[in-house]
Amino acid sequence: MALTRDEAAALDAKDPLAHFRERFTVADPELIYLDGNSLGRLSVDTRERLHEVVEQWGDRLVSGWHDWIDAPTRAGDLLAEAALGARPGEVIVCDSTTVNLYKLACATLDAYSLSAQRALVTDRDNFPTDRYVLEGIAEQRGLELRLLEAEDPLHGPQPADLEPLLADGAVALIVLSHVAYRSGALADMEALTRLARDYDAHIVWDLSHSAGAVPVRLRDAGVELAVGCTYKYLNSGPGGTAYLYVAEELQAGLRSPIWGWFGQAEQFAMERPYEPAEGIGRFLAGTPPILNVAAVEAGAGLTAEAGIEAIREKSVAQTELVIALHDEWLAPLGFELGTPRDPARRGSHVSLRHPEAWPICRALIERAAVVPDFRGPDSIRLGVAPLYTSYVDVWDALDRLRGLVERGEQRAVDAARARVT
Numbered sequence: 001m002a003l004t005r006d007e008a009a010a011l012d013a014k015d016p017l018a019h020f021r022e023r024f025t026v027a028d029p030e031l032i033y034l035d036g037n038s039l040g041r042l043s044v045d046t047r048e049r050l051h052e053v054v055e056q057w058g059d060r061l062v063s064g065w066h067d068w069i070d071a072p073t074r075a076g077d078l079l080a081e082a083a084l085g086a087r088p089g090e091v092i093v094c095d096s097t098t099v100n101l102y103k104l105a106c107a108t109l110d111a112y113s114l115s116a117q118r119a120l121v122t123d124r125d126n127f128p129t130d131r132y133v134l135e136g137i138a139e140q141r142g143l144e145l146r147l148l149e150a151e152d153p154l155h156g157p158q159p160a161d162l163e164p165l166l167a168d169g170a171v172a173l174i175v176l177s178h179v180a181y182r183s184g185a186l187a188d189m190e191a192l193t194r195l196a197r198d199y200d201a202h203i204v205w206d207l208s209h210s211a212g213a214v215p216v217r218l219r220d221a222g223v224e225l226a227v228g229c230t231y232k233y234l235n236s237g238p239g240g241t242a243y244l245y246v247a248e249e250l251q252a253g254l255r256s257p258i259w260g261w262f263g264q265a266e267q268f269a270m271e272r273p274y275e276p277a278e279g280i281g282r283f284l285a286g287t288p289p290i291l292n293v294a295a296v297e298a299g300a301g302l303t304a305e306a307g308i309e310a311i312r313e314k315s316v317a318q319t320e321l322v323i324a325l326h327d328e329w330l331a332p333l334g335f336e337l338g339t340p341r342d343p344a345r346r347g348s349h350v351s352l353r354h355p356e357a358w359p360i361c362r363a364l365i366e367r368a369a370v371v372p373d374f375r376g377p378d379s380i381r382l383g384v385a386p387l388y389t390s391y392v393d394v395w396d397a398l399d400r401l402r403g404l405v406e407r408g409e410q411r412a413v414d415a416a417r418a419r420v421t
């Protein structure tokens with residue numbers, strides 16, 4: 001039997017993270033927001049920090065750069081410690097995840113690929129931008145792109161799925177997501193990284209759906225390269241600047257394919273030809289967006305304050321609650337779980353599959369004040385963000401979903417597909 005609403009309220013009453021909700025802007029208390037896995041909420045700290053940086057701009061004008069210039073590494077170090085399990089100097093906040101993936105993929109191919117290594121790998125279910133970046137690189141460089149098909153798509157790529165693609169020794173580079181955007185499956189980062197290295201291949205991990213929700217242990221897992229978004233569980237705002245990670249030992253041997261002045265050794269010795277800066281700074285390209293980077297710092301600061309282990313503990317309890325309520329209320333209504341049942345194998349969102357997923361999603365937003373999102377062909381994603389999602393939010397959202405489908409309300413909404421889903 002799943003929890004009652006009173007039992008969910010009792011969990012909120014003793015939740016050590018409950019007070020973090022007050023640190024976020026909640027414009028409509030009736031609205032249940034379960035899409036922090038797509039765009040996190042605005043925090044009070046972020047609003048204040050942005051205001052502060054705007055004031056600095058007004059007051060200091062160009063001299064503000066004496067402080068702003070270090071913001072990408074400052075924010076990177078904070079992320080490294082709070083969310084990524086990396087060392088100071090291994091993470092930098094810059095560009096978008098897409099651009100960072102391109103930079104690290106090209107840098108890796110340029111530095112390491114042997115002449116026999118003419119292939120790239122990603123999995124067919126990976127986030128589209130990851131696939132597109134590799135498709136583009138494959139075309140530009142005359143390489144082959146191999147698409148991994150997981151034997152069990154629900155659980156995502158396993159070492160046994162990857163190994164046959166590596167067996168001929170032709171693969172130079174692999175791109176995988178730590179948490180799959182549709183199913184929420186959590187990959188075995190350490191085992192997959194080890195397997196790749198056994199075949200002289202290098203993995204770039206996409207951490208977009210894990211950082212800030214699942215403890216990521218880049219150093220412990222032997223990870224060489226990673227990228228990720230900050231606007232999901234790290235709450236940096238729409239289009240918030242992304243980050244990249246390069247293990248310290250690899251940095252000197254890698255060069256960004258974009259030779260910009262912010263990655264130059266002596267940036268203000270302007271007459272000199274390009275020579276990459278030492279350390280992670282060489283992966284910068286152009287002028288960092290200081291307001292965005294400040295928002296990343298504020299977002300990562302909240303994660304640091306709450307502690308990633310405590311966040312994960314609550315996330316697991318909340319996704320367990322989603323699954324228990326699904327089993328009891330929603331499975332009889334034609335829903336199917338699209339996420340691994342084992343909490344050790346999933347991230348912080350649960351996908352519920354249903355043939356009418358899109359109109360159900362619209363009806364939830366328009367008629368039940370619950371915000372999930374839809375990922376084709378048939379998944380409704382319910383993301384829990386432990387810093388501001390309560391247990392009662394989860395209970396009420398699933399209750400509203402049950403009532404709405406029992407009444408067939410999804411048939412009363414305009415089911416035309418929107419530009420943003």
Ligand SMILES: Cc1ncc(COP(=O)(O)O)c(C=O)c1O
Pocket residue numbers: 096097098099127129130177181206208209229242
């Ligand atoms: C796994 C993953 N990678 C990358 C992106 C997008 O990256 P970008 O910030 O470049 O748009 C997303 C966006 O949702 C994502 O889920």
